[in-house]
Amino acid sequence: MEKQIEKTIIRQAELKDLKYIVDLSKKESLSLGFIPKMAYESAINGFRKGVPSPKRWSMVCNDKLFVCTCNNDLVGFCLASFGRVKAIYKTGKIAQICLQEDARKLERGKLLLQAVIDWGKKIFTFSFNAGCADDLESNFFWQAMGWIKIGHRFGISHKNTWVQTSKRKINLYSYDPNDLLMGLSNG
Numbered sequence: 001m002e003k004q005i006e007k008t009i010i011r012q013a014e015l016k017d018l019k020y021i022v023d024l025s026k027k028e029s030l031s032l033g034f035i036p037k038m039a040y041e042s043a044i045n046g047f048r049k050g051v052p053s054p055k056r057w058s059m060v061c062n063d064k065l066f067v068c069t070c071n072n073d074l075v076g077f078c079l080a081s082f083g084r085v086k087a088i089y090k091t092g093k094i095a096q097i098c099l100q101e102d103a104r105k106l107e108r109g110k111l112l113l114q115a116v117i118d119w120g121k122k123i124f125t126f127s128f129n130a131g132c133a134d135d136l137e138s139n140f141f142w143q144a145m146g147w148i149k150i151g152h153r154f155g156i157s158h159k160n161t162w163v164q165t166s167k168r169k170i171n172l173y174s175y176d177p178n179d180l181l182m183g184l185s186n187g
């Protein structure tokens with residue numbers, strides 16, 4: 001009898017993955033917040049659609065979208081940014097990371113996050129931030145990954161993403177391999 005060995009792969013998302021990603025993000029909206037389909041599409045294509053004035057807004061989208069597959073089935077995704085292109089010291093951001101429910105707690109989240117961090121190294125983005133609502137189990141994930149809690153903010157309004165009107169507490173996590181505190185927390 002042939003024994004099947006699971007093959008987990010992290011790769012950049014393609015347009016054919018978009019439906020899966022949007023569906024999962026809607027299902028997990030309480031943990032992930034809302035990001036429009038167009039933003040995922042831009043992270044795949046590398047350009048922003050419908051930008052009103054190229055003088056004010058860059059046509060280039062620097063976000064990247066990654067997916068995790070198991071034996072060729074999609075099981076999760078991660079949307080990340082990698083800092084301003086010309087900045088001397090770039091800080092990336094994990095905007096969303098999600099594994100579908102039946103694929104969790106099997107080290108795939110860890111693999112996905114590590115692949116995104118490794119991708120950042122190639123373009124000299126070594127440090128990252130992430131936000132995680134205080135009421136989510138995922139706080140244990142960021143802590144297990146050695147990320148440092150550096151503060152908190154309040155949730156943003158769904159009408160205006162510049163204002164923090166929600167009472168939901170969002171913990172802010174930081175990953176910086178040069179950080180002395182990080183070394184201490186990792187023992």
Ligand SMILES: CC(C)(COP(=O)(O)OP(=O)(O)OC[C@H]1O[C@@H](n2cnc3c(N)ncnc32)[C@H](O)[C@@H]1OP(=O)(O)O)[C@@H](O)C(=O)NCCC(=O)NCCS
Binds near residue numbers: 107
């Ligand atoms: C957060 C998430 C991506 C983690 O992925 P995962 O595949 O379940 O996590 P992993 O199995 O790779 O776990 C990595 C480490 O985190 C720990 N961890 C992950 N989820 C945990 C939980 N709910 N409770 C306690 N520890 C947890 C694991 O024990 C493991 O620790 P170890 O390396 O010391 O053994 C996944 O749970 C998820 O998609 N959650 C819903 C969406 C979400 O909340 N996203 C984050 C929003 S901030």
